[in-house]
Amino acid sequence: MDQDQFLTLLNKEIQGKLTPEEKLLFEKLIIDNPDHQLLYHFIKNRQGIPSSTIEKTEMAFDQLWKKLEDSTPENIPVRSRIKKRYLFYLVAASIAIFFFVGMWRYSSHQEVVEYKMSYSSNKGEKRIISLPDGSTVWLNGDSKLYLATDFNKKERRVKLVGEGFFAVAKDKKHPFIVSCKDSEVKVLGTKFNIRAYQDENKTQTSLVEGAIELKSQNSDETYRMVPGEKLTIAHNLIGPKFSDKSSTNTIKRTALIVQDGEKMPSEALWLENKLSFEADPMNIVASKIGKWYNRNIVIDNTELEKTTFTGTMENYSLEMVLKTILLANPKLHIREENESIILY
Amino acid sequence: MQKLNQDPFLWTELRYAIVFDRDQLAFKTLFKKFYPDLYDFGYAIIKSPVPVEDIISEIFMKLWLLEDKLMEIENIKTYLFRSIRNNAIKYLERQHTHVDISEIIDFNYQYPSVEQEYISNENLKIIQQIIDELPSKCKMAFTLVKELGFTYHETAAIMEISTNTVDRHIQLALRRLRDSITCKKINS
Structure with a gap:
């Protein structure tokens, strides 16, 4: 009986659940019985890591890092799902460009951007994507990210439909440009969130770190943003289509708010x-x-x-x-x- | 990284550094913190060094390449040990096809036998022997709690069993240890 009481108390002690009274009793049971003492010391003692293991760990990490460096983004096997899409968009894009390239040239001064690779997330799903330039993009649910065919040659151009958080790798020679339904964001290396779903009447760009330039399609005006700022392009709902140049919109600057106990502003909390x-x-x-x-x-x-x-x-x-x-x-x-x- | 140097281990800080800044040092901190224990735990299941090393590097490569949902991992320690356990079992199953290894797994963890203040080496050997004779799942639960410092709740998550089952395993291990010690009178 006495012995089983010791086991019960030892089990509680392991879980840190002893009450002060139980602790006193437990200590008494240990002192009174050398068997208890031995078992208690064995349970409470944890060996430190021997120094030979530290060397081994360093070696193991170096090996791992070498493996990672050998598998540069180009060499990483692309999952078959993406491969199929890639082919589809390549074909689709080339057909589209074949037909429309002439028209575009007349109607706009903009260069034609050809997108190949696309990543997408389903509704209710989130995806982290590692881009070939070392940047990271999170896609929130029901979103798509397209990579320009010549991504990383002159510039790093992507197109976003939906919501994405961008952590852009610094590279001054290759500006990173995100275009979405009604605007374009140009960056050199920074962290920001864009929410631009087709079925919502606004686009919100939130800057967490660094600096970005936002250009609205309608006004052709450029807005420089500083960290902690949010720019909202609100569309007049009565207007026909978002992409239609005749629809009116307003641009509003606000400060990002970090709610109590959070690390990131509300706009980026979906990441967590x-x-x-x-x-x-x-x-x-x-x-x-x-x-x-x-x-x-x-x-x-x-x-x-x-x-x-x-x-x-x-x-x-x-x-x-x-x-x-x-x-x-x-x-x-x-x-x-x-x-x-x-x-x- | 400054904060990391002050506090040796902060998962929230680390994962932001790994994911946002692609910070190699943060990644290395994570690796170094867990490698020895992960290795010993994996070795106890597989008992061959190379496959254990391969499994560990595969798990960490996945983390760095962000193939897993890093931001959704709340407890990295539990996540890593569960990954080791599952991959080790998968590895053994590939070796012996059509056998459910998770039921018959032979878990054999070597407790470090360095001279301790309160326990003689001889007694430690006897204790190790008693532990070796415990049922395999009981041994794994006991090792996770005693040697690797997991709570019953975390142990349950790693072994994919209930917290009550973990408690039963620990109770059994403690009783066997106590009974054997009393019986063999090894401290006299």
């Missing part, structure tokens, strides 16, 4: 698998949730455009997210129709 809202109007809230959980969420009340929501959620189920938003907005209602969730 956190669903975050920063004074987002309901249509953006609905779109974010829809893309996160791969569900169709519709707003059926124009009044809700004026309602905003702020908050960060981690590991929430869709039901919990909706409940939280309903609690914050007593006027909000919800119903399900077919496969869609309707907010009104």
